[in-house]
Amino acid sequence: MSIHSLHLNLNTGVTSLASRKKEKYDLILEAALKVIAEHGFHGSQVSRIAKEAGVADGTIYLYFKNKEDILISLLREKLGELVAKFNSSIQEGDTADEALRKICEIHYTALEENVHLAHVAQIELRQSSIELRKEIGLAVKPYIELIESVIRRGMDAGTFRQGLDPKVVRLLIFGGMDEVVTSWLISGRKYSLSEQAGKTIDFFLKGLS
Amino acid sequence: MSIHSLHLNLNTGVTSLASRKKEKYDLILEAALKVIAEHGFHGSQVSRIAKEAGVADGTIYLYFKNKEDILISLLREKLGELVAKFNSSIQEGDTADEALRKICEIHYTALEENVHLAHVAQIELRQSSIELRKEIGLAVKPYIELIESVIRRGMDAGTFRQGLDPKVVRLLIFGGMDEVVTSWLISGRKYSLSEQAGKTIDFFLKGLS
Amino acid sequence: MSIHSLHLNLNTGVTSLASRKKEKYDLILEAALKVIAEHGFHGSQVSRIAKEAGVADGTIYLYFKNKEDILISLLREKLGELVAKFNSSIQEGDTADEALRKICEIHYTALEENVHLAHVAQIELRQSSIELRKEIGLAVKPYIELIESVIRRGMDAGTFRQGLDPKVVRLLIFGGMDEVVTSWLISGRKYSLSEQAGKTIDFFLKGLS
Amino acid sequence: MSIHSLHLNLNTGVTSLASRKKEKYDLILEAALKVIAEHGFHGSQVSRIAKEAGVADGTIYLYFKNKEDILISLLREKLGELVAKFNSSIQEGDTADEALRKICEIHYTALEENVHLAHVAQIELRQSSIELRKEIGLAVKPYIELIESVIRRGMDAGTFRQGLDPKVVRLLIFGGMDEVVTSWLISGRKYSLSEQAGKTIDFFLKGLS
DNA sequence: CATGAATGAGTGTTCATTCAT
DNA sequence: AATGAATGAACACTCATTCAT
Numbered sequence: 001m002s003i004h005s006l007h008l009n010l011n012t013g014v015t016s017l018a019s020r021k022k023e024k025y026d027l028i029l030e031a032a033l034k035v036i037a038e039h040g041f042h043g044s045q046v047s048r049i050a051k052e053a054g055v056a057d058g059t060i061y062l063y064f065k066n067k068e069d070i071l072i073s074l075l076r077e078k079l080g081e082l083v084a085k086f087n088s089s090i091q092e093g094d095t096a097d098e099a100l101r102k103i104c105e106i107h108y109t110a111l112e113e114n115v116h117l118a119h120v121a122q123i124e125l126r127q128s129s130i131e132l133r134k135e136i137g138l139a140v141k142p143y144i145e146l147i148e149s150v151i152r153r154g155m156d157a158g159t160f161r162q163g164l165d166p167k168v169v170r171l172l173i174f175g176g177m178d179e180v181v182t183s184w185l186i187s188g189r190k191y192s193l194s195e196q197a198g199k200t201i202d203f204f205l206k207g208l209s
Numbered sequence: 210m211s212i213h214s215l216h217l218n219l220n221t222g223v224t225s226l227a228s229r230k231k232e233k234y235d236l237i238l239e240a241a242l243k244v245i246a247e248h249g250f251h252g253s254q255v256s257r258i259a260k261e262a263g264v265a266d267g268t269i270y271l272y273f274k275n276k277e278d279i280l281i282s283l284l285r286e287k288l289g290e291l292v293a294k295f296n297s298s299i300q301e302g303d304t305a306d307e308a309l310r311k312i313c314e315i316h317y318t319a320l321e322e323n324v325h326l327a328h329v330a331q332i333e334l335r336q337s338s339i340e341l342r343k344e345i346g347l348a349v350k351p352y353i354e355l356i357e358s359v360i361r362r363g364m365d366a367g368t369f370r371q372g373l374d375p376k377v378v379r380l381l382i383f384g385g386m387d388e389v390v391t392s393w394l395i396s397g398r399k400y401s402l403s404e405q406a407g408k409t410i411d412f413f414l415k416g417l418s
Numbered sequence: 419m420s421i422h423s424l425h426l427n428l429n430t431g432v433t434s435l436a437s438r439k440k441e442k443y444d445l446i447l448e449a450a451l452k453v454i455a456e457h458g459f460h461g462s463q464v465s466r467i468a469k470e471a472g473v474a475d476g477t478i479y480l481y482f483k484n485k486e487d488i489l490i491s492l493l494r495e496k497l498g499e500l501v502a503k504f505n506s507s508i509q510e511g512d513t514a515d516e517a518l519r520k521i522c523e524i525h526y527t528a529l530e531e532n533v534h535l536a537h538v539a540q541i542e543l544r545q546s547s548i549e550l551r552k553e554i555g556l557a558v559k560p561y562i563e564l565i566e567s568v569i570r571r572g573m574d575a576g577t578f579r580q581g582l583d584p585k586v587v588r589l590l591i592f593g594g595m596d597e598v599v600t601s602w603l604i605s606g607r608k609y610s611l612s613e614q615a616g617k618t619i620d621f622f623l624k625g626l627s
Numbered sequence: 628m629s630i631h632s633l634h635l636n637l638n639t640g641v642t643s644l645a646s647r648k649k650e651k652y653d654l655i656l657e658a659a660l661k662v663i664a665e666h667g668f669h670g671s672q673v674s675r676i677a678k679e680a681g682v683a684d685g686t687i688y689l690y691f692k693n694k695e696d697i698l699i700s701l702l703r704e705k706l707g708e709l710v711a712k713f714n715s716s717i718q719e720g721d722t723a724d725e726a727l728r729k730i731c732e733i734h735y736t737a738l739e740e741n742v743h744l745a746h747v748a749q750i751e752l753r754q755s756s757i758e759l760r761k762e763i764g765l766a767v768k769p770y771i772e773l774i775e776s777v778i779r780r781g782m783d784a785g786t787f788r789q790g791l792d793p794k795v796v797r798l799l800i801f802g803g804m805d806e807v808v809t810s811w812l813i814s815g816r817k818y819s820l821s822e823q824a825g826k827t828i829d830f831f832l833k834g835l836s
Numbered sequence: 837c838a839t840g841a842a843t844g845a846g847t848g849t850t851c852a853t854t855c856a857t
Numbered sequence: 858a859a860t861g862a863a864t865g866a867a868c869a870c871t872c873a874t875t876c877a878t
Contacts, residue, residue: 024858046852047861056860058854067852100417137395151417160417167415168389168408176381176389183380186346199377207416208360208369208378209307233841255869265843267871275871463842464873474839477873485873518835555813569835578835587835589810590803595652597802598795604764617795625834626727626778626796627788651862673848683864685850754852 025063028053029077032070037116046070078117079139082110086146095155097205100173103147104204105197107177112193119186120194144170173204234272237262238286241279246325255279281344286346287326291319295355305363306414309382312356313413314406316386321402327394353379382413443481446471449494450488456533464488490553496535497557500528504564514572515623518591521565522622523615525595530611536603562588591622654692655680656704659697664743674695699762705744706766709737713773723781724832725798730774731831732824734804739820771797800831 031053046067050057064070086106088111090099111118148170154160180200184193240262245253255276259266273279295315299308320327357379363369389409393402449471454462464485468475482488504524508517529536566588572578595618602611663671673694677684687772691697713733717726738744775797781787807827811820 045850050861057862058860059858061853062858080335134395154417161415164412164417165408168405169386169412171392172385172409172412175384175386175391177384178388179380179384180377182384190840196377199374200381203373203378203416205383205416205418206370207412207414208363208373259844266869267844268842270870271841332871463871468840475841475873476839477837479874481838552813572835579833582830582835583826586807586823587830589806590827590830593802593804593806593809594799595802596806597798600802601798614795617792618799621791621796621799621834623835624788624833625830626781626791672846677865684848684866685864686862689862828838 013107015149022061024053024055028055028060028070032074033078033116036071036074050157068135072139075136075139079143081144082106083142085110090150094133096150096157097161099150099153100147100204101197101201103150104177104201105194108181108194108197108200111181115189120182144174147173176200176204233264233268237264237269237272237279238283241283242287242325242329245280245283245329281348282346283329284345288352291315292351294319295352299359305359305366305368308359308362309327309356309413310406310410312359313386313410314403317390317403317406317409320390324398341395353383356382385402385409385413440485442471442477443474445479446481446488447492450492451496451534454489454492486553490557493554493557497561500524500565501560503528504561508568514568514575514577517568517571518565518622519615519619521568522595522619523612525597526615527610528619529599533607536599558592562592565591594618594622651682652684655682655687655690655697656701659701660705660743663698663701677831699766702763702766706770709733710769710773712737713770717777723777723784723786726777726780727774727831728824728828730777731804731828732821735808735821735824735827738808742816771801774800803827803831 007177028049032044032049035049039048046060047057049070050060053060060070064073086103089102089106094102148166151160151164151166151169151173155162155164155166177200180196181193184191184196225322237258239256241253244258244261248257255269256266258279259269262269269279272281296310298311298315303311357375360369360373360378362372362373362374364371386409389405390402393400393405446467450462450467453467453470457466467476467488468478471478478488482491504521505609507520507524512520566584569578569582569584569587569591573580573582573584598614598618599611602609603613655676659671659676662676662679666675673687674684676697677687680687687697691700692798713730716729716733775793778787778793778796778800779790782789782793784790804827807823808820811818811823
């Protein structure tokens with residue numbers, strides 16, 4: 001390392017190397033989110049994301065392995081934030097009903113408030129290769145497991161009836177909500193998504209009969 | 210057209226010009242189904258589908274407008290068959306419970322028995338352009354409406370409770386089943402899909418509580 | 419052979435086999451002229467010419483070796499008609515001046531009266547392969563030689579001055595008229611082409627000085 | 628690094644980013660000129676031009692919008708050079724005769740000395756689409772207007788006779804020379820083109836009579 | 837003679853990724 | 858670390874021509 005680079009390091013002394021790295025990393029992810037939401041999956045060339053982020057094409061590859069890595073990272077980061085929000089919202093003392101209601105409300109509200117993310121998560125990211133879809137599955141898993149844990153808690157507490165298979169029910173709940181969100185998006189968001197939470201929970205809790 | 214030619218058409222119904230045309234049309238669709246299921250959406254070049262069908266590349270374009278048209282046609286044909294199966298299975302006298310149970314059982318069984326179709330419908334076709342996705346939506350609509358009609362029938366007969374919003378419930382039911390199928394596929398089909406129908410219906414009918 | 423096709427033969431019984439052949443040959447050429455003039459060189463697929471002529475694609479190949487052969491034949495026929503028109507117009511007793519004036523007038527008038535032919539000859543046929551261009555050269559040759567013969571006649575008669583090189587002058591005359599026609603076409607035919615004949619001949623006869 | 632390369636570096640020390648960009652731009656144009664002249668319009672695939680220029684296919688598209696853009700640029704550059712040559716050759720004090728003589732001599736000499744250019748300009752470029760032909764027309768226009776200005780100058784000075792229509796005469800002159808060049812090329816260049824200039828001017832100035 | 841379904845060679849253009857600077 | 862010019866593999870689609878009927 002030369003004196004010149006040392007000098008540069010002194011200049012950036014206030015922000016650590018790690019945080020600078022983190023800054024540009026986030027910059028690119030935010031750019032990717034915006035570009036994909038605006039131009040769709042097929043209109044999201046690496047060069048366009050780089051331009052939006054204000055960096056050179058090559059710079060992308062200093063922070064991400066390849067294009068797919070950008071998408072996977074994007075999902076992981078955003079979904080991680082969402083799961084963190086759930087965890088902080090669901091109090092220890094919540095009943096299973098309350099926890100499930102919160103999950104559904106946060107699910108709908110978070111996507112309603114962040115249409116970009118909703119569009120990318122529900123529409124664009126699903127146009128990806130098998131490898132990417134497996135990664136998406138991994139990223140979604142913690143969320144599905146969160147739902148399962150709530151179901152188990154309800155069954156243990158006697159709030160939910162016995163005989164349910166939590167592995168199947170978690171899918172039915174996640175898939176149901178997922179479809180409601182996609183349908184809302186495709187409709188052109190002509191109604192309030194968060195207002196569907198009541199009906200959704202009502203169906204999940206009491207079923208058809 | 211004379212009586213004679215009409216008569217001939219009846220006689221040669223199996224190998225008329227129209228049916229030969231139909232044959233090659235189906236041949237290509239079957240090849241497309243196989244190739245997409247095997248090699249994924251991105252590995253399904255037109256030339257590969259042509260090779261699998263045993264026809265020249267150019268022949269594809271005598272039967273389909275473009276590559277996307279193959280996929281749309283594929284979905285329309287297969288989904289049409291499925292909806293026909295539903296309609297012929299659901300008897301007039303069926304209660305809403307029975308009808309919903311049949312829908313779920315046919316949904317799971319049909320996809321379990323035709324893994325190629327399941328793979329294409331659940332994984333590959335979702336990686337398509339917005340235009341294609343709209344077409345898919347149109348193709349799926351009759352099915353979702355079938356579910357809605359069963360819900361309404363149940364509510365009218367007093368089998369299902371009042372206060373349900375059929376527009377939301379139909380999404381929760383379709384989305385739930387859809388997620389179960391996708392999960393089964395991604396798991397590597399390590400368990401029986403059709404055996405999940407009981408638990409699924411149980412949840413739909415009685416809910417969690 | 420059925421009675422039906424026999425009946426057809428009776429209908430065409432008045433025209434000999436040769437003339438029927440000739441008829442379809444001409445039919446295709448007329449169709450080609452129309453299609454090329456309307457849709458341009460690149461829009462003139464063999465199938466389109468066949469459709470315009472009311473015959474099957476394959477029928478074209480019973481009368482012409484290949485696509486290029488259609489174009490060459492087209493030019494030969496039409497240019498042949500033109501040269502015949504010249505020859506019948508130019509009287510034995512005409513002076514070279516009069517003959518040249520007639521050539522120019524017929525050249526301009528014929529193309530003005532047949533815009534289709536003009537378009538194909540001046541614009542479309544020049545977009546062809548080298549082989550075709552050589553053929554075009556051969557087809558045009560008799561016409562250029564006609565011009566040369568008039569020049570020689572004028573020099574022999576003393577009407578035209580000595581020292582001219584007929585081989586060069588014939589090119590200058592043909593090229594000049596050709597450019598005037600093309601320019602008129604590209605301009606959108608906003609003025610009368612045949613009215614340019616006077617000025618053209620005036621320049622050819624007296625030059626600039 | 629050797630003295631030789633050092634020497635070269637000194638020589639090319641002035642090469643700015645812009646000039647290097649210009650270099651590759653010219654490189655591709657020169658390659659296109661050579662390839663089109665050698666293999667004809669239809670044998671000039673973009674990949675062949677790239678190979679001849681020693682660059683990758685994709686590189687072409689960093690400098691040119693598309694294939695047609697290469698041809699248009701080629702014509703504009705080369706014709707621009709030619710017009711510049713005319714302008715610098717024709718002195719203010721030249722009489723119209725002298726100016727016209729120079730135009731004809733440069734026209735013939737320039738094309739005789741650059742057979743590639745001659746071939747492309749006279750034969751290949753004329754096989755292009757209507758859009759391209761319009762571009763060609765635009766590129767040729769300044770040259771035709773140069774001829775017209777000389778004619779007008781001669782008429783004003785009394786060198787050329789009155790009553791001429793400069794708009795028609797410019798076409799007759801340009802078209803005449805053009806045909807002589809094309810004929811020379813098609814003949815296989817078996818005689819000297821530049822030696823035809825005398826006869827050509829002689830005809831233009833004095834006409835036939 | 838006539839048909840027209842089938843053929844399959846041929847190519848301009850995009851864009852993820854690299855690497856010399 | 859950052860750049861961005863250069864790379865080159867990959868692919869849908871057209872259409873002149875053939876040939877079994």
